Amino acid sequence: MGRMDNFSPVDYGELVQEDRIHGSLYIDDQVYDDEMDRIFHKGWVFVGHESEIPKHGDYVTRLVGKQSVVMMRGKDMQVRIFLNRCQHRGNQLCPQKEGNKRAFSCPYHGWAYNTEGELKDVPFAGGFDKPFSDFNLEQPRTDDYRGFVWACLAEEGISLLEHLGRSTELFDRACGLAPEGEVDLTAGWDRHQYLSNWKMLPENDTDGYHVNFTHRSFVEAIDSQYNDFVQDEDTIEGVVIDWGMGHTEIDFSRGYKEPLKWLGVTPERVPEYVAALTEKHGEDKAMELLRVGPPHACIFPNLFLGEMNIVIFQPDGVGGCVQWHTPMFLKGAPQLNYRLLRQSEGAMGPSSFLVADDATIAQLTQRTLEEGQKNWCDLSRGMGREIEEENGNLVSHMTDETNNRGFWKHYKTIMVA
């Protein structure tokens, strides 16, 4: 995939330092190629959620780095991921972004595959002597955690659970808010084009420092749960957490005193939901789940558990990326869906009250980096006050750059390998 044998002249050890990173990492085509190879084509990449394809033959197409893949539900109800290419001459099998099929038929020469990826028909088979079984669709390594399906194009390497590490707790927290213990991603995905490097998405989405500045118009115009996190430095109770393996979080829950602050309501406003969760967990645990709320966490490299949104980061060339978002519906609480839809559009996407401004800032950053020769970006904030908790997490004040350092530390371990 790309250049020969992955030789790269880029010295990542020099460009990624503990307290600063070099701006060329956002603008260099060679860096982008190396990232595609080492992060997206050799490591685990989030593809989609099982709830997106509930029925036999349902599928969605996604990108894993540069590689188009199809995530499909087979006749045996297993979820599989196929490379989106015919095994004959490499034509793209499925140009649609979603749908339901009982077979893939290649439009070039009519080779046909079933929903389990097996080659079933080669037209005019008299001239073709090879066994069909050598031509089943290619399946990358695939695994899921709580319905979140990941792929790894490399045959060898760590398992998904090793990649997720301690961050499985964040998935558990998200799913634990659902009375049936599962999230339901059935609202469709909105896609927002950024004209900036993809790494600005994971960096910014768990950056607790910019909220009061980039989002000043939001804070002034809209009363939200974030109001308690933009006051004086001394009164902010939220923290940032480096979970290791490049996974990072803003934990607002340390500032939440009451249940459902994260949803912007009191329990009386959503009685069926509170009752359903209480029935499952008992009152004490339900109230604690409702106080803590969902994670606000980036899972390396391309997934954002964005409170009540699920977000995908899709690189799109060195100077572009696409941020996908969908509201995180909770199985067993459909009465929240309308509110979650409107909150999702309010927070994420091209017309939102929040990330429309992040996109502009990211684009300005990208332009400035492209101008410079000796750009260093400082990430030292909080190095003197972050603390390591018992489980190994690094925790610091919400405005500290512990998260950014956590992202880049992991990035470096992959990129110098």
Added chain:
Amino acid sequence: MVTDADEKALTRFVYREARFADESKYDEWEALWDDDAVYWVPRGEGDFDPAKHVSHLFDHRQRIATRIRQLKTGYRYSQIPVSPMRRIISNMEFFDGEKDGELEVQYNFILAELAIQSTHETIYWTGRVTLKVRPGGDDFLMFYKKIVLVNGDEPITSLSFLI
């Protein structure tokens, strides 16, 4: 049957609404909305229920007010400075509304937006609008504006101006 007089009056309203949007005249534009407003930019063709599926933008009257309030804070960076814009409107077709006195117009548009606050590139937005009005204000008040973008199911750049 929509009368010629209604067509002319509604055409004037459509052009005025477009000019307020082009020039980011927020108060004048907001005053064109009735209380039961739906301002909607769906994904794709918009052939889905916005109560079940996510849209680019789906505002009722209160959220339109919030949107305008945010734009007027002076810190809405995705519109500082505001995008210079001009839109061309064509292919108008007029229909009776569901209730007496209500009218509907559908039209195609091409909108040139200069992203002056970031890339300085000119972005062309194209699509079809369904606009529903009833008598009120200086002539009409609009209560439904659905904007179906040609590229509405593709990734789109920030859309925090008035479309």
